Amino acid sequence: MLLADLVAASAEVSATRSRKAKVVSLADLLSRILDADPDEIATVTSYLAGSLRQRRTGLGWRSMQSLPAPAAESSLTVPEVHLTLQRISELEGAGSQQARADATAALFSQATADEQRWLRGLITGELRQGALDSLVQEALAVAGGVPLPAVRRAAMMAGSTVAIAPAALTGGSEALAAFVLEVGRPVLPMLASSAPSISAAMDKTGAAPGRPVAVDTKLDGIRIQAHRRGDEVHLATRSLDDITSRLPEVVEVVRALPAQSLVLDGEVLALDGSGRARPFQETASRTSTHDGVHLTPYFFDLLHLDGTDLVDAPAHERLAALEALVPERHRAARVVTDDPVIAEQFVVDALALGHEGVVVKDLAAPYAAGRRGASWVKVKPVHTLDLVVLAVEWGSGRRRGWLSNIHLGARDDSAPGGFVMLGKTFKGMTDEMLAWQTERFLALETHREGHVVHVRPEQVVEIAFDGVQRSSRYRGGVALRFARVFRYREDKTPDEADTIDTLRGYLEN
Secondary structure (H helix, E strand, O other), X not given: OEHHHHHHHXXXXXXXXXXXXXXXXXXXXXXXXXXXXXXXXXHHHHHHOOOOOOOOOOOOOHHHOOOOOOOOOOOOEHHHHHHHHHHHHOOOOOOHHHHHHHHHHHHHHOOOHXXXXXXXHHHHOOOOOOOOHHHHHHHHHHHHOOOHHHHHHHHHXXXXXXXXXXXXXXXXXXXXXXXXXXXXXXXXXXXOEEOOOHHXXXXXXXXXXXXXXXXXXXXXXXXEEEEEEOOEEEEEEOOOOEOHHHOHHHHHXXXXXXXXXXXXXXXXXXXXXXXXXXXXXXXXXXXXXXXXOOOEEEEEEEEEEOOEEOOOOOHHHHHHHHHHHOOHHHEOOEEEEOOHHHHHHHHHHHHHOOOOEEEEEOOOOOOOOOOOOOOEEEEOOOOEEEEEEEEEEEEOHHHEOOEEEEXXXXXXXXXXXXXXXXXXXXXXXXXXXXXXXXXXXXXXEEEEEOOEEEEOOOOEXXXXXXXXXXXXXXXXXXXEEOOEXXXXXXXXXXXXXXXXXXXXXXXXX
């Protein structure tokens, strides 16, 4: 496939706010590569979602500020772009910087002006075409003539949409069904939606007299997935990065469980001497640097046990198996009830122990990754949202010299770039945080407009707020009341940010 075809489809997607129209454009493009080899299909799928297949290339916006003259005609193919970027990503050692610059110049000299702009956005992460992973999954289903649930399930089991794209387009439902849970290969995690109160969460999950729900403590830690086969243990983050070597104490706990094979979902967190949760930052630093802080695992779901997959089993069966396997000291605290009074008291007790709230779970629901639905609903007494930083303003007065006021965005498939702005804030920032974010956002800078530094939409920030109000100032029609920075989330990706629909849900309450 020519790169020009992909660029044209990207322009179509960017030009419409209609989710249906976006899917049609993406599906039309994907239908043209049904006979392509699997590697090309994977690359096109990745590019449509706005991501390179390489984790790192060594290229940034500074290295592409001065580009060669564009080509007059389109000739670049998608496989050629991927292979060139792969070679660039593998450069290292003496002379690599110049070699990288030469290879980049050679690549861009073959691209037309439109292709250069698109490639630069793709490489820097600034390709704001509004085609998030969920839309690409819908397009794969349409182009391949396969059920969307089958695409979503296969992506969950494989750990990515790119991995299952060739099967979706060329193999049909049978090929997708071949993607099953494999012990040792992380699956995409199940996510929770939000509700403003415990009663609202219970209503959302279908609680009623005689129909109880599980109310789990929402731990303020780092999400992990534990896989074990025999004595071999692997630990992965919610983004599926391997952190086994950094958590030997967690490996020891998992290895001691009475099973030969298992897959557990849970969190790890640092505790103080009284058993209260330590600040999130201490847990986060431990999982990234192995700095000596002891972490304790708490598991809340069981996806596989000794040859039996449990992902399709109702939650009450998974939880019963979890309780029989994992000792109470390593399980997230839980109450099963249909009584809002009992659930509310459980929230009070969880907060007293330093946790951040609860997650209400439908006991009949299977384990399903991807879109946040009504099966798991989180409740935090202090309302918080996971948003994405779109730009930052240079500070004044005491904040002069630091990047201060951040522009906040929620996910919105209908918006250009897939994010819609809903406000700004500099409240809640310590001097340490200001220094950190100045360095962080300068590294993500794409361009400037006066005192505003626009950045790649990669950094997730957890924002506390008092409410949501209607606003004609912002495209999404809503704005946050008294928004302040709670913390930055290095463990979350922009695809996991909250949506504009979630904010509108708060508006109704």
